[in-house]
Amino acid sequence: MAQQHLDPTDPTAGVVTGESLAGYLRAQATEFLRALRLHRETGGSAAGAGESVDAARALRRSARRISGSLHTFRPLLDPDWSEEMRPELAWLSGTLGLEHAYEGRLERLLLALHRLSGAAVFPAQAVATTSASANSAGPAHPAAQERGNLTVGAAKAGALLERQLTLARTRAHSTALQALGSSRFHAVADKVAVLASEVPLTPAAATTDLRPPAAAAEERLTDAVTALPLVTAGHPYNAEALVHGLSPDPAPHPQDGPWHQVRLLLRLHRYAREVLHGGKLPVEVRLLTAGQALNRHRDASEAAAAAAQAARTPRIAPATAYALGVLHADQRHEVEAARFAFQQAWQKQTAKVP
Amino acid sequence: MAQQHLDPTDPTAGVVTGESLAGYLRAQATEFLRALRLHRETGGSAAGAGESVDAARALRRSARRISGSLHTFRPLLDPDWSEEMRPELAWLSGTLGLEHAYEGRLERLLLALHRLSGAAVFPAQAVATTSASANSAGPAHPAAQERGNLTVGAAKAGALLERQLTLARTRAHSTALQALGSSRFHAVADKVAVLASEVPLTPAAATTDLRPPAAAAEERLTDAVTALPLVTAGHPYNAEALVHGLSPDPAPHPQDGPWHQVRLLLRLHRYAREVLHGGKLPVEVRLLTAGQALNRHRDASEAAAAAAQAARTPRIAPATAYALGVLHADQRHEVEAARFAFQQAWQKQTAKVP
Numbered sequence: 001m002a003q004q005h006l007d008p009t010d011p012t013a014g015v016v017t018g019e020s021l022a023g024y025l026r027a028q029a030t031e032f033l034r035a036l037r038l039h040r041e042t043g044g045s046a047a048g049a050g051e052s053v054d055a056a057r058a059l060r061r062s063a064r065r066i067s068g069s070l071h072t073f074r075p076l077l078d079p080d081w082s083e084e085m086r087p088e089l090a091w092l093s094g095t096l097g098l099e100h101a102y103e104g105r106l107e108r109l110l111l112a113l114h115r116l117s118g119a120a121v122f123p124a125q126a127v128a129t130t131s132a133s134a135n136s137a138g139p140a141h142p143a144a145q146e147r148g149n150l151t152v153g154a155a156k157a158g159a160l161l162e163r164q165l166t167l168a169r170t171r172a173h174s175t176a177l178q179a180l181g182s183s184r185f186h187a188v189a190d191k192v193a194v195l196a197s198e199v200p201l202t203p204a205a206a207t208t209d210l211r212p213p214a215a216a217a218e219e220r221l222t223d224a225v226t227a228l229p230l231v232t233a234g235h236p237y238n239a240e241a242l243v244h245g246l247s248p249d250p251a252p253h254p255q256d257g258p259w260h261q262v263r264l265l266l267r268l269h270r271y272a273r274e275v276l277h278g279g280k281l282p283v284e285v286r287l288l289t290a291g292q293a294l295n296r297h298r299d300a301s302e303a304a305a306a307a308a309q310a311a312r313t314p315r316i317a318p319a320t321a322y323a324l325g326v327l328h329a330d331q332r333h334e335v336e337a338a339r340f341a342f343q344q345a346w347q348k349q350t351a352k353v354p
Numbered sequence: 355m356a357q358q359h360l361d362p363t364d365p366t367a368g369v370v371t372g373e374s375l376a377g378y379l380r381a382q383a384t385e386f387l388r389a390l391r392l393h394r395e396t397g398g399s400a401a402g403a404g405e406s407v408d409a410a411r412a413l414r415r416s417a418r419r420i421s422g423s424l425h426t427f428r429p430l431l432d433p434d435w436s437e438e439m440r441p442e443l444a445w446l447s448g449t450l451g452l453e454h455a456y457e458g459r460l461e462r463l464l465l466a467l468h469r470l471s472g473a474a475v476f477p478a479q480a481v482a483t484t485s486a487s488a489n490s491a492g493p494a495h496p497a498a499q500e501r502g503n504l505t506v507g508a509a510k511a512g513a514l515l516e517r518q519l520t521l522a523r524t525r526a527h528s529t530a531l532q533a534l535g536s537s538r539f540h541a542v543a544d545k546v547a548v549l550a551s552e553v554p555l556t557p558a559a560a561t562t563d564l565r566p567p568a569a570a571a572e573e574r575l576t577d578a579v580t581a582l583p584l585v586t587a588g589h590p591y592n593a594e595a596l597v598h599g600l601s602p603d604p605a606p607h608p609q610d611g612p613w614h615q616v617r618l619l620l621r622l623h624r625y626a627r628e629v630l631h632g633g634k635l636p637v638e639v640r641l642l643t644a645g646q647a648l649n650r651h652r653d654a655s656e657a658a659a660a661a662a663q664a665a666r667t668p669r670i671a672p673a674t675a676y677a678l679g680v681l682h683a684d685q686r687h688e689v690e691a692a693r694f695a696f697q698q699a700w701q702k703q704t705a706k707v708p
Contacts, residue, residue, distance in 0.1 A: 113600065115593070116596060116597070116600040118600075150600070151600055153600065154600040236590030236691070236694055237590065237687065237688075237690070237691030239469070239691075242684060243469065243472055244471075244472040245471075245680045245684070246470040246471045246472075246504070246507065246508040246680055247472045247505070311672070311673075318672050318675035319665075319675065320672070321672035321675040322665045322675040322678060322679040323600055324676060324679065325676040325678065325680040325683070326599045326600055326679040326683045327679075328676075328680060329679070329680045329682075329684055330593070330599070333683070333687055334591075336591065337591030340590055
């Protein structure tokens, strides 16, 4: 079952051992160093802001892949080295990702406020939303320009969110800059530089088949998906995501947890596939669609929490609070919609297997 | 096309003339008088409240059927009499229905507040929601009992809605009582009493086929359905219903209008079918499902408007306004869900025709 994607007729079958893993890790480490160099060159100047964002994204991208492969193929690697490396990579990609996350969240919420106000959304804005996570170098908050169309409540809610999330983003930016200058970061970068030439494989790794650990990663994914309430998610308008919309508990919705977990496991599965197939990875559109749905799930979940959080600001006007309530519910319905989209994508995927 | 439901092999075919219409109108008029008598007998005492509600519902039910048949089969009836009768019947069923509508709206909103608070909904409550429009004699506002589980905002929002909608309901009750004692009502009742024995058909009605006007009623329905944005409605989570959720315009959503119109046309089509088939009406489950979806659409649309209206109350707390915003968005999503349900039901219906 779990090995269903590992085609035995694959030309690479039989040669997928520790050497392939080492090649993959070396390539990702090289990519990491390239992105780091680019980031240092562009980070200082205002003109290079877009490139700097791209470089930070590439940095996180390879950090995630190295970290994920270390996890999935643990038995083939020096355990001490692995255990030291992984939390440092997680810290790095977490720290570097935060600024971008706040920026995307604000953009998502402002666009939603405009959509909910029946304001005409310009094509450029629509594109900006779609590609928000792919390219944040687009126009910064175009929605903020035509505030005239909004009600007082929606405009005030937008201004409040802009204030709070811009502050959070600025702080995240400073933290990221500090991190990149820290000795902790230099230690990680040095280790990755070593990894680019020398992968600490165990002696047995050269003859160890990579497919069992990759299959185990896929099995963890399918098990986690099986535990999701997919039958409910497959019924449109099940009203499940907003079920704690007015709950006294200010914590993020606990029902989102299993979905976030599947998002991480799907990512690990994708990276394991990359390791197995090397550069000849067949594009699995459905896996991509399912992953995008889970990204949207995460983004909407966090945007909904930000709207709820903003509504707890002391001394706001009732009209502002009302707009934030509508906005929160809207984003929770986005959460529900994303679950539906995942269910649809996943169903197709498993139906494909004969 | 429009005649697709009028099966030519039907045993009643060929005998469906003005006489069938007269029989139907006499039966509905008799039913009206029976309900009126029951209402007078039970209306005064508190013990007979449930029966009184049932009687008022039966009164409206037959008033709608008489009025609808007068409209659809206009050419077969004395035009002066018809034109005088219809607005009076509309006034009557509108006046009698208002109290019940406010009661159902409050119940719907309080149950939604509890659902959104993650509070356990007792089975009895769930049943009460489902059958709210079918039987309002159930427990009155069970949701109001366990306010302890709600946040301050949700509890205050519930109390505010309860105050406003109970006031509206009490006023509607007084208006209905006044109407039932008015000379205007007695004039309608007298006319219906005459109708129970003598239907003012035109001389040609006895030989006129009822099927062309019935087919025209169905055609008006299918035309109106064709004009609905059914493709959008068929895509779950299209986020269309909330698109003016924060619009500065306090009027009810104009996008709901065409759906309300289809609801009325579907009703006229159903009544025309009743006239054609007499007592031997085959149950058309899909027509029923589509009609229920449109009722739910109307109820949710009006509940959403009531929540938005309550949020404009001066000097409410921000937490109350926030809860009302979440509630408004929730009900607008119910509107969207009802459109989806209608689209699904309607699609099945037309797919059935070979």
